[in-house]
Amino acid sequence: MTETWRERARDVAHRRRAFWIWSPVFTGVGALAIAGGLMADQAWLRWAGILCGGAMALWGFVYGTAIYIRTVDEQERDANLWSCYAGMCAYLLLFTLQFGAEVLGRPVPHADLGVFLIVMTVVLGVFAWKRFR
Incomplete structure (x- = not known):
């Protein structure tokens, strides 16, 4: 089944909205987790914040880049x-x-x-x- 131009346009618009919403959210929450980890007193909490925050920020960058490349x-x-x-x-x-x-x-x-x-x-x-x- 082939999709119409309207379905493709709706899909592109949906991906653009996802890019502008979720990429900054993941990256921002990841940056806050890194900052919280850097200010933590205990070593395990510091490393957990840095690693989890880094993973979330990296996911935000990768996710945002993949959607941006497809919709630009x-x-x-x-x-x-x-x-x-x-x-x-x-x-x-x-x-x-x-x-x-x-x-x-x-x-x-x-x-x-x-x-x-x-x-x-x-x-x-x-x-x-x-x-x-």
Whole structure:
């Protein structure tokens, strides 16, 4: 029995909803379990939290990636590729500026969080511009 285009569209919509709901839930609960395990006083509780949380976070990533790969369309893939390219260029620019300053004998004070925030702002900005314009 062949399925109609409406059934396929309904299936894709269902998988997208599952991706946006369950992937962050599993990953977030796993991250909270890891954090709880890191703050535990007893060694067995610490390792249980880290291992169970890591397994849940890994399942969230794998589950989300598998659904995302099956349901992504050309426009979203294009936006994702361009945003990753822009993020890599932003990081390369920041690294080159830092390296050039060190070669000239004027090291630039930097914070890893600042570099991360700049790169992620570029990535998210380009993704939003390409995807939603």
